[in-house]
Amino acid sequence: MDYDDLLGLIKQRRSIRRFKPDPIPDDIVNKILEVSRWAPSCGNSQPWEIVAVKRQSVRDEIVRILNDDYVAKGKEPPAGPAQAQLFIIVCANPENKPPARLGNQVNSMFYSTLGNAILYMAMAVTSLGLGAQWVSHIADPAVDGNIKELLGIPTTWEIFDMLAVGYPDVEPQPRSMRSFGEVVHYDLY
Ligand SMILES: Cc1cc2nc3c(=O)[nH]c(=O)nc-3n(C[C@H](O)[C@H](O)[C@H](O)COP(=O)(O)O)c2cc1C
Numbered sequence: 001m002d003y004d005d006l007l008g009l010i011k012q013r014r015s016i017r018r019f020k021p022d023p024i025p026d027d028i029v030n031k032i033l034e035v036s037r038w039a040p041s042c043g044n045s046q047p048w049e050i051v052a053v054k055r056q057s058v059r060d061e062i063v064r065i066l067n068d069d070y071v072a073k074g075k076e077p078p079a080g081p082a083q084a085q086l087f088i089i090v091c092a093n094p095e096n097k098p099p100a101r102l103g104n105q106v107n108s109m110f111y112s113t114l115g116n117a118i119l120y121m122a123m124a125v126t127s128l129g130l131g132a133q134w135v136s137h138i139a140d141p142a143v144d145g146n147i148k149e150l151l152g153i154p155t156t157w158e159i160f161d162m163l164a165v166g167y168p169d170v171e172p173q174p175r176s177m178r179s180f181g182e183v184v185h186y187d188l189y
Pocket of ligand 1 (some may be wrong): 016
């Protein structure tokens with residue numbers, strides 16, 4: 001892959017929030033999951049634990065927990081998660097936080113490490129012709145206890161974020177991105 005291919009894939013990746021009902025073959029699911037463990041991690045700590053939920057009845061229960069909380073907060077539940085065919089929940093065992101010798105910034109390194117695993121999978125999703133929506137609500141303290149109980153995730157672990165994955169049923173609108181000149185500052189701000 002050269003730079004133009006990489007930039008093309010990066011530009012192609014979009015948040016998809018409407019999915020077709022088509023199931024995702026297991027080999028495709030595994031290809032998405034495989035890239036997560038190659039993500040860079042601070043001190044090579046690899047703190048991620050990934051729960052991939054394929055079974056419809058379990059996904060339905062997750063959606064119910066999330067939607068009940070939306071309704072309790074007077075918000076409209078999003079449609080995407082109920083249509084997606086795969087939930088990828090990225091968790092972390094805080095015991096695998098980077099070692100203190102790496103400095104005071106271990107917390108920020110821990111979370112950017114977890115974000116790397118998510119982004120790698122989001123890129124794999126795009127490369128395979130699928131789409132994904134971040135469902136950050138999964139980490140809300142109002143729901144994460146119920147999600148852990150449902151999935152048997154240890155209470156000491158952190159639920160970091162979730163990707164809801166499926167075949168896109170929508171063409172995303174062009175997005176507005178800040179320009180190179182606005183974002184990049186050579187030498188001094
Ligand atoms: C850390 C993170 C959390 C996000 N959480 C959500 C979310 O909970 N629900 C959602 O619909 N989109 C979520 N998004 C998607 C962003 O809204 C989206 O990336 C942004 O609007 C740019 O659109 P694009 O992904 O199509 O480029 C999240 C993105 C990131 C990086």
